[in-house]
Amino acid sequence: xVKIESSTxxxxxxxxxxxxxxxxxxxxxxxxxxxxxxxxxxxxxxxRGGASRxxxxxxxxxxxxxxxxxxxxxxxxxxxxxILLRLMQRIEALERELRRTR
Amino acid sequence: MKYKDxxxxxxxxxxxxxxxxxxxxxxxxxxxxxxxxxxxxxxxxFKEVSEAYETLRDKEKRAAYDNLGSHAxxxxxxxPPGWERSFGEQPSGGGGSFSFDDVDLAxxxxxxxxxxxxxxRRPEMKIPGQDFEAAVRISFDQAYKGTEVEFDMSVAExxxxxxxxxxxxxxxxxxxxxxxxxxxxxxxGKGGKGINGGRDGDLYLDIDVESHPLYxxxxxxxxxxxxxxxxxxxxxxxxxxxxxxxxxxxxxxxxTQAGQKLRLSGRGLERPDGTSGHxxxxxxxxxxxxxxxxxxxxYGELRDATAFxxxxxxx
Numbered sequence: 001x002v003k004i005e006s007s008t009x010x011x012x013x014x015x016x017x018x019x020x021x022x023x024x025x026x027x028x029x030x031x032x033x034x035x036x037x038x039x040x041x042x043x044x045x046x047x048r049g050g051a052s053r054x055x056x057x058x059x060x061x062x063x064x065x066x067x068x069x070x071x072x073x074x075x076x077x078x079x080x081x082x083i084l085l086r087l088m089q090r091i092e093a094l095e096r097e098l099r100r101t102r
Numbered sequence: 103m104k105y106k107d108x109x110x111x112x113x114x115x116x117x118x119x120x121x122x123x124x125x126x127x128x129x130x131x132x133x134x135x136x137x138x139x140x141x142x143x144x145x146x147x148f149k150e151v152s153e154a155y156e157t158l159r160d161k162e163k164r165a166a167y168d169n170l171g172s173h174a175x176x177x178x179x180x181x182p183p184g185w186e187r188s189f190g191e192q193p194s195g196g197g198g199s200f201s202f203d204d205v206d207l208a209x210x211x212x213x214x215x216x217x218x219x220x221x222x223r224r225p226e227m228k229i230p231g232q233d234f235e236a237a238v239r240i241s242f243d244q245a246y247k248g249t250e251v252e253f254d255m256s257v258a259e260x261x262x263x264x265x266x267x268x269x270x271x272x273x274x275x276x277x278x279x280x281x282x283x284x285x286x287x288x289x290x291g292k293g294g295k296g297i298n299g300g301r302d303g304d305l306y307l308d309i310d311v312e313s314h315p316l317y318x319x320x321x322x323x324x325x326x327x328x329x330x331x332x333x334x335x336x337x338x339x340x341x342x343x344x345x346x347x348x349x350x351x352x353x354x355x356x357x358t359q360a361g362q363k364l365r366l367s368g369r370g371l372e373r374p375d376g377t378s379g380h381x382x383x384x385x386x387x388x389x390x391x392x393x394x395x396x397x398x399x400x401y402g403e404l405r406d407a408t409a410f411x412x413x414x415x416x417x
Contacts, residue, residue: 004252008276009287009307015375026288026304028233061286064306072152073131074124074159100320 016057017046023055027063029070033078037066040082042089062089103180103202103210105173108154116172120159127155157211166214202265209258209266231303232258232294238307240277242314246346246371248279253305259295273305280373282319283311316344322379324370325363329388330354345369345381352383360387 010016024031037043043062045053062085069088070081109116112126134141134148141147157163166185173179181202202210212232238251253273258266273292281287286308293303311319318325328343338356342349345366352364363382370379393401411417 002254002270002272004272004274005292006274006276007289007292007305009278009289011278011281011373012286012288015373015377025230025301060288072135072137072148074128074155 010057012057012060014056014058017054018057018060019052019054023059023063026060028067029063033066033070033081034063036078037063037082037085040079040086042066042082042085103178103205103207105170105175105177105179106150106154106207107172107175108158108167110175111150111154112158116168123155123158127151127159153208156208163211163214167211205265205267206258209268212258212266228300229297230300231296233303233306234293235306235308237310238277239310239312240281241312242317242319243346244277245281245283245309245311245319246279248374249277251275251277257294260297275305275307277307277309278374280322280371280378281309281311282321282371283309285309317346317381319371322371322373322377324379324381326381326383327386328352328354328364328383329386330358332387332389335359335385335387343383346371354385358385360385 289305291302292305366381369381372378
């Protein structure tokens with residue numbers, strides 16, 4: 001008999017926030033890689049201020065996508081990952097717009 | 103344990119350099135990655151290619167893999183004596199009952215993360231559990247009210263010897279109300295088990311909400327088309343409309359245009375924290391396709407009695 005484990009799912013949206021350390025842990029990216037994504041505009045901190053800065057919980061999804069792109073395509077350059085991410089975000093925004101106007 | 107030929111999967115020679123392995127992987131990733139591939143079995147192929155690369159890109163894992171020798175793909179084999187002492191956890195209890203029979207090669211190498219360092223064991227190194235991802239399709243009503251979903255999983259967990267073995271697991275997850283399609287949820291600690299005190303991985307859920315015949319969600323807001331008769335749009339009306347929480351009366355103001363959005367405040371999706379969206383009824387002017395003689399005459403009278411020109415801006 002397999003025991004059932006119960007748990008509640010947490011929404012990864014703009015209402016929750018995560019610290020840099022939590023973002024590192026949950027995304028699998030290093031702090032340096034996250035900084036590059038912030039510099040390139042792919043990630044936007046909700047509160048600036050070095051190590052104490054916080055990100056929207058939605059950034060976990062963005063950062064995990066960046067990690068997946070980095071790993072899946074064996075990309076060495078975080079700048080390239082950031083550009084890819086920005087392009088993916090544009091595609092997603094256009095797809096949302098397309099769905100809305102249909 | 104079944105043998106997998108990782109070199110053949112990547113299409114490289116057994117003595118290929120790191121660069122050659124990476125180059126071969128990148129080429130196959132571009133071909134089979136589910137985000138970019140049009141191949142029918144892309145996802146399965148990509149999994150095989152990733153598994154091979156994950157082992158061969160890492161010097162220690164590659165050395166451990168090479169040490170297993172070369173076998174035919176799918177062939178049952180046992181690692182050479184002492185292999186587990188050099189590269190994996192040392193079996194306890196004298197090793198008399200230890201067996202690799204039901205161990206998957208991918209799990210075995212995943213379990214080697216951080217353990218094999220020039221043949222020396224590093225049992226003190228904390229290794230976080232693997233994160234899992236799952237797609238969940240729920241109905242609109244389930245998204246509106248919240249729901250529970252169950253997952254039957256087969257996960258790799260370390261046995262008493264520290265070797266990863268597949269075990270069945272059932273997880274019931276409460277999905278909060280107010281989720282929308284495309285959203286991602288995190289279930290902390292429900293991924294793979296951590297090793298040596300490493301944190302357990304998380305389970306990530308990709309939410310897909312089935313389309314509803316009436317409502318379209320845009321964030322927490324809902325939209326529905328509201329067909330109105332021409333006289334309702336011109337004169338205004340009180341019409342009964344459905345909402346996910348039950349039917350309500352909506353006041354349509356006189357002169358309502360097609361496409362105009364009439365807001366039903368707070369009637370959209372609602373989150374557990376109490377924040378909620380609105381329901382927008384988008385006016386559409388519906389005309390009768392069949393009219394009798396009297397109605398035709400009345401429409402004619404209306405035409406003659408009005409100077410209204412809906413195409414005045416086009417003149």
